[in-house]
Amino acid sequence: MRQLTTLITVIWLCWTWHAHSQICNNATTTLRGWQDIAALAPCTTFTGSLAVATDFDSPLLEVEGPETILGSVIVANVPNITTIAARNLSTITEDCMLSNLPLLTNLTLPNWSSVSTLKLDRIPTPNTLNLQTTFQQVTNLYVTNTTLEALPALVLPSAQMENLVITGNEFLDTVRFEAGNITQMVTIAGNGGTMELTLPNLTYAYDMEISNATQINMPLLHSVSQNLVIDWNSASNISLDRLSFVGSALSITDNSQLGDIQLNQLVNVQGDLDLTGNPQVEQIDGLPVLSFVGGNLTLEGQFTNISLPSLHTVTGDVVLQTSDDAFNCSSIPADIASGSYTCNAQTSHSNSTASSSHGQGSSFSGGAIAGTVVGSVTGVAILALLAFWLWRKRNHPQAPLSAPPYEQQNNFKYDTPHAPTNTTSWMQQRSPAPVELPASRSPPLTPPPLVPERSDRRPRSGNSAQRFPTISIDRFRSGSGSPGVGSPDDTSPSPVTPLTGLERMGTTSGSSGVSTFESRHGY
Numbered sequence: 001m002r003q004l005t006t007l008i009t010v011i012w013l014c015w016t017w018h019a020h021s022q023i024c025n026n027a028t029t030t031l032r033g034w035q036d037i038a039a040l041a042p043c044t045t046f047t048g049s050l051a052v053a054t055d056f057d058s059p060l061l062e063v064e065g066p067e068t069i070l071g072s073v074i075v076a077n078v079p080n081i082t083t084i085a086a087r088n089l090s091t092i093t094e095d096c097m098l099s100n101l102p103l104l105t106n107l108t109l110p111n112w113s114s115v116s117t118l119k120l121d122r123i124p125t126p127n128t129l130n131l132q133t134t135f136q137q138v139t140n141l142y143v144t145n146t147t148l149e150a151l152p153a154l155v156l157p158s159a160q161m162e163n164l165v166i167t168g169n170e171f172l173d174t175v176r177f178e179a180g181n182i183t184q185m186v187t188i189a190g191n192g193g194t195m196e197l198t199l200p201n202l203t204y205a206y207d208m209e210i211s212n213a214t215q216i217n218m219p220l221l222h223s224v225s226q227n228l229v230i231d232w233n234s235a236s237n238i239s240l241d242r243l244s245f246v247g248s249a250l251s252i253t254d255n256s257q258l259g260d261i262q263l264n265q266l267v268n269v270q271g272d273l274d275l276t277g278n279p280q281v282e283q284i285d286g287l288p289v290l291s292f293v294g295g296n297l298t299l300e301g302q303f304t305n306i307s308l309p310s311l312h313t314v315t316g317d318v319v320l321q322t323s324d325d326a327f328n329c330s331s332i333p334a335d336i337a338s339g340s341y342t343c344n345a346q347t348s349h350s351n352s353t354a355s356s357s358h359g360q361g362s363s364f365s366g367g368a369i370a371g372t373v374v375g376s377v378t379g380v381a382i383l384a385l386l387a388f389w390l391w392r393k394r395n396h397p398q399a400p401l402s403a404p405p406y407e408q409q410n411n412f413k414y415d416t417p418h419a420p421t422n423t424t425s426w427m428q429q430r431s432p433a434p435v436e437l438p439a440s441r442s443p444p445l446t447p448p449p450l451v452p453e454r455s456d457r458r459p460r461s462g463n464s465a466q467r468f469p470t471i472s473i474d475r476f477r478s479g480s481g482s483p484g485v486g487s488p489d490d491t492s493p494s495p496v497t498p499l500t501g502l503e504r505m506g507t508t509s510g511s512s513g514v515s516t517f518e519s520r521h522g523y
Helices: 002-024 034-038 366-395 426-430 473-478 511-520
Strands: 025-031 045-052 060-062 068-070 073-076 083-085 091-099 106-109 114-121 128-131 137-144 160-167 174-176 181-189 195-198 204-210 213-217 228-231 237-239 250-253 260-262 273-276 297-301 318-322 340-345 354-357
Parallel strands (some): 045 068, 060 083, 068 091, 083 106, 091 114, 114 137, 204 228, 228 250, 297 318, 318 340
Antiparallel strands (some): 340 354
């Protein structure tokens, strides 16, 4: 009998353990009513995910039993629920999503201290909010489109987060997180215009965007790996005294009440630096050690002074624009820009409006445009005068030049005693009119006619005395008779015109005169 009792006990324990294991280990359990919730009571650890059906039949969701859920909890799109309570729950290893619960008034999770991802979306402000005062672990937090006025319980003393996203919460006026590092994204934007943001322990963020805040307190923030965007806030000052490095763009824009920017330790901005649309900022003097900007530097506003004493390199464009007439463009030298340099200021000082280009180009100020117009008009006038001068020269030619001196006209070299090879001077080529020679000059000598060659002459052979006849010079001098030409046996006379001035041509009496005459006539 005792053995039978023991056997029954063992069987019951095995059945209980099997039933327990089936209840507490399930991939996904859907809770549709109080019976499903009661089945979880024996489980201290539930492995799997719990999801509340959209047609849950009770306004109360009170889970007793599980302390640890190795999975996710999803309560979404359940219009009737007013209360969510899990007094023993301490850990959810994956996601917890509370979404679109319009009637939720009581949220009681007093021991809950650890979750991987918490998503609060489209929920009202509960009348009773009983949460753990300190969360030890929240890897990702998303609070979007709620009517929550505060998140007082979500304090993360030294945790490392991945994502912190708080957007679209119209009535949220206080946000305080004590996370030390946020390794992916921080987006706190589009919330109520009275929100005060405090991140007292934050030292590092991967990417950060902050807007619609009246106060921004991040006293320990040291570096941002990607973008840091602070825009559309109503904060009166931004003080990031420990910030030294921004890995991409730094943008502080469109902050209507911002009057002071203090980035006293900022040295390096790897992307664009944009300080625009802050009408209350009169001086930019809170970047004393900024030395490098890896993109464009754009400073626009109503400031009277810019002081960037350590800045030596801007790899992009530099744009300085202010409506204050006391601004001096020389406070930022143009040679720091690798791209274009543009400075526009409403001022009468010539050195306060400048535009130069080292790269693609730059915009022009009013003075530069005026100078361009004046230069263009002057150039057109000069071209018109030049065209008129050319037209006048073409239609009104100058009078012909006077004849050159006589020496130039007769400076020709003759190859033979015949007529010169070039009988037309350069002036005669221009004007066909003959030029009279001066009376004091004698005309050129006329060479004597050549003696016709006899048909009975002997062929040319031997020396010159045998080839050519001898002319007697004495006969020409005496003037008597007709000189004989030909060989001694030639008796037929040939008429020869007396040569006048042979002595001037270089001939002399005797045999020397004959040889000279022959050489002059090319025989």
